[in-house]
Amino acid sequence: MTRVTPRRPGGRTARNTAAVLDATLAELGESGYAGLTVERVAARSGVHKATIYRRWGGADGLLAAALEQADHDSWTPPDTGALESDLRALGEEVAAGFSAAAEEGEEGNVATATIAAAFQSPAAAEALRAFMEERLRRCAEVVARAERRGEVPEGTDAAEVVRAAVAPVYFRLFISREEGAAEAAARAAQVAAGAAKAGTFRAGPSDR
Amino acid sequence: MTRVTPRRPGGRTARNTAAVLDATLAELGESGYAGLTVERVAARSGVHKATIYRRWGGADGLLAAALEQADHDSWTPPDTGALESDLRALGEEVAAGFSAAAEEGEEGNVATATIAAAFQSPAAAEALRAFMEERLRRCAEVVARAERRGEVPEGTDAAEVVRAAVAPVYFRLFISREEGAAEAAARAAQVAAGAAKAGTFRAGPSDR
DNA sequence: TCCCTAATGCGACGGAAGTTGCACTATGAC
DNA sequence: GTCATAGTGCAACTTCCGTCGCATTAGGGA
Structure with missing residues (x-):
């Protein structure tokens, strides 16, 4: 059609x-x-x-x-030299992007709009899935660097670490609709980095 | 009006x-x-x-x-006897509820619909916020029990533990639109419980 | 029981969204 | 250059959403 x-x-x-x-x-x-x-x-x-x-x-x-x-932009994840601060910067970037979008008429609105549209349209849901998949793939570099530095054990599930770090930010923004998404980013980064270093994220059933 | x-x-x-x-x-x-x-x-x-x-x-x-x-129902969080399995059950409940809703015409759709509506309507957003606040409040009991058992240190931020446990599930369901939300619940519960036991969630800036 | 009026029912209207048939334009193969 | 046709412009049409003015009904105080 x-x-x-x-x-x-x-x-x-x-x-x-x-x-x-x-x-x-x-x-x-x-x-x-x-x-x-x-x-x-x-x-x-x-x-x-x-x-x-x-x-x-x-x-x-x-x-x-x-x-x-x-989707074809040249975005790359932050590189601060340490896993936790990388994850924190990532989460703060998400929080800042969406918060700014909510107030002004910024381009972050495009991402918000897509998340909203995914509830109503299979086409939008698929576009969102592909977009997030690509973003998670690029973010894997953050964990790869940490692995090279010896911060985390080999075979760590990179995507899962990133999910753990950013999920609480999205949760506050769109699910629980609370304030303080930026502060949540710091806490989540701390938790995710700690768990990664402890080996909790070593490739389990969901490595892919 | x-x-x-x-x-x-x-x-x-x-x-x-x-x-x-x-x-x-x-x-x-x-x-x-x-x-x-x-x-x-x-x-x-x-x-x-x-x-x-x-x-x-x-x-x-x-x-x-x-x-x-x-909102005035009588839902209470699971009680399995240990923090990690409580959190896992919680996350699996979320994953199951929303997954079932997506396929059949179940009542879990009401929650999904609310999350979707919150993007378009301030009234719906406020209703969702109040609902999630109440749910998080009830879930605090899970952490309180763990505290009584000595699993986690005193002064642990209960809501933050619960957020860390369920956020990855919501993330997969509505943000990254991936499969395997149920498996994510287990992993997230493990991470959240571990961090809680290590004292990472002791009341920080966001106790409220 | 009576009676004021809050609440509802009813139909019509204005506007916006999406569809369709037809005519026309300009692309790209030759 | 020429020409078949993919792609587009145009306008009318249908359907649906939300609002409004007015008539009617029924709640609850007296």
């Missing part, structure tokens, strides 16, 4: 794609997913709404496409 | 309230928050949609009211 890869990818089609995805990101930054409307994107991009419905299927398709594009 | 507490709480008003909230829960179980519509609730409950809009303001108000009602 939805043609994501047109058979004529050149010229006008390419320009339309770029204009629509740009407009989508801008709208997300301003209004979040709840305010993301095909009609507004159409008006902003100058592309007719029928075209958008045909090519992306709706608001969820727009979001998935925009996220897939954002 | 929205009159949550009518001045005539008896008779028809009470019957309408019950019928509407029942219908809301049923709709949530079948279609989630995305499919929660005032018109459908009106049709199902036999109460006119204008009445629903006047008293609850919209879909988000319905959800908040339904959740507030569910």
